[in-house]
Amino acid sequence: MKRGLRHSFVVLSCVVGTLVNAAEEPPTTAPTPAPATTAVSETLKPKGRLRLLGSDVPPGTRKKLIWTSGAAMEGFVSPVPVFVLNGKGQGPVLCLTAAVHGDELNGIEVTRRVLDDLDVEELNGAVIGVPIVNIQGFYRGARYLPDRRDLNRYFPGNPRGSAATRMAHSFFTEVVKHCSALIDLHTGSLNRTNLPQVRADLRLPQVSRMTKAFGATVVLHSVGERGSLRRAATDAGIPAVTFEMGEPMRVQSEQVEHGAKAVETLLYSLGMTKQRRYWGDPEPVYYASKWVRVDHGGILFSDVALGERVTEGELLGVVTDPISNQQHRIYAPTSGRVLGMALNQVVLPGFAAYRIGTATTPSKMSKQSAEEATEDSREDDEAAPTEELDSPPG
Numbered sequence: 502m503k504r505g506l507r508h509s510f511v512v513l514s515c516v517v518g519t520l521v522n523a524a525e526e527p528p529t530t531a532p533t534p535a536p537a538t539t540a541v542s543e544t545l546k547p548k549g550r551l552r553l554l555g556s557d558v559p560p561g562t563r564k565k566l567i568w569t570s571g572a573a574m575e576g577f578v579s580p581v582p583v584f585v586l587n588g589k590g591q592g593p594v595l596c597l598t599a600a601v602h603g604d605e606l607n608g609i610e611v612t613r614r615v616l617d618d619l620d621v622e623e624l625n626g627a628v629i630g631v632p633i634v635n636i637q638g639f640y641r642g643a644r645y646l647p648d649r650r651d652l653n654r655y656f657p658g659n660p661r662g663s664a665a666t667r668m669a670h671s672f673f674t675e676v677v678k679h680c681s682a683l684i685d686l687h688t689g690s691l692n693r694t695n696l697p698q699v700r701a702d703l704r705l706p707q708v709s710r711m712t713k714a715f716g717a718t719v720v721l722h723s724v725g726e727r728g729s730l731r732r733a734a735t736d737a738g739i740p741a742v743t744f745e746m747g748e749p750m751r752v753q754s755e756q757v758e759h760g761a762k763a764v765e766t767l768l769y770s771l772g773m774t775k776q777r778r779y780w781g782d783p784e785p786v787y788y789a790s791k792w793v794r795v796d797h798g799g800i801l802f803s804d805v806a807l808g809e810r811v812t813e814g815e816l817l818g819v820v821t822d823p824i825s826n827q828q829h830r831i832y833a834p835t836s837g838r839v840l841g842m843a844l845n846q847v848v849l850p851g852f853a854a855y856r857i858g859t860a861t862t863p864s865k866m867s868k869q870s871a872e873e874a875t876e877d878s879r880e881d882d883e884a885a886p887t888e889e890l891d892s893p894p895g
């Protein structure tokens with residue numbers, strides 16, 4: 502699709518000790534070394550009796566349950582399907598949530614594929630999949646809830662607050678509390694796109710271990726916004742990461758394929774499945790990143806593609822003022838890789854256009870201050886239209 506993606510298997514850093522020679526780029530069918538199963542899964546809470554949303558789900562069964570938030574008038578209630586696959590074997594409960602932002606479609610398809618590939622006879626542990634958490638936003642093709650609030654700022658919620666915070670509370674207590682670990686699937690915000698990447702608070706040992714099990718996937722350190730599902734889950738002792746891929750409003754086959762493969766690699770690494778997925782290079786790549794902003798308004802045309810490696814001083818794109826005809830070039834301030842970028846569009850001065858990542862190690866990144874790491878993830882969301890009438894949770 503895009504020229505940078507072809508190079509996504511080149512090794513930039515080695516973090517789990519196995520040295521891989523970047524010069525001999527392995528074919529995509531090269532065998533993956535046996536995963537350090539215990540390292541990732543031994544600290545995850547094993548499943549107990551699975552009873553949620555008013556139903557028992559015995560081992561060896563697959564059930565479709567329904568969660569309703571109650572935050573709607575009778576007759577306007579939108580039932581949200583919750584799939585529970587309880588394996589015959591012991592293991593943790595992995596939760597997959599998608600479309601917390603209703604217009605982010607790639608994760609819906611990733612969830613469907615992963616659930617469809619699982620066999621409860623063979624599964625160790627359980628998987629809870631919620632393909633469309635914000636179903637009202639999904640129906641309207643919108644990121645937000647009908648009251649224009651961002652659901653992903655209200656977790657873990659409160660049963661006596663605003664509609665959004667009540668809904669968050671209901672979902673958190675009725676579904677998320679049952680998870681031993683959680684992957685929340687997202688895409689870039691409006692008119693931006695992200696290379697498939699894991700966002701995680703690398704200061705938390707269980708979370709950091711999880712990030713090593715998604716195959717050759719980019720990992721960024723971010724503490725997570727207060728009120729986000731990921732942050733609320735980790736605060737409640739449930740290791741959680743966000744998986745970002747592609748752009749909203751579209752279903753993108755390459756992004757979905759990477760996402761499904763990464764989640765299935767994690768399932769295998771946790772000892773939950775026997776289905777090994779093959780990566781040319783199984784190592785994750787840890788990046789520190791900064792947004793490059795435009796200093797002039799106009800129409801942005803990019804010269805680089807998502808995933809491309811750039812060198813310091815390389816032309817990233819050009820902003821042309823449609824009235825004065827003036828052109829302003831944007832250059833890479835540092836060498837690195839384009840991990841996220843704006844699609845071609847009209848931009849205002851200060852608009853964050855390119856996220857350039859430089860390879861680093863998890864330990865270096867986890868030393869980044871909480872403020873810096875939060876600021877970084879906040880900038881990623883800023884392209885979202887600010888139509889939401891945001892008020893503090895509660």
Ligand SMILES: [Zn+2]
Binds near residue numbers: 601602605687
């Ligand atoms: Zn999102």
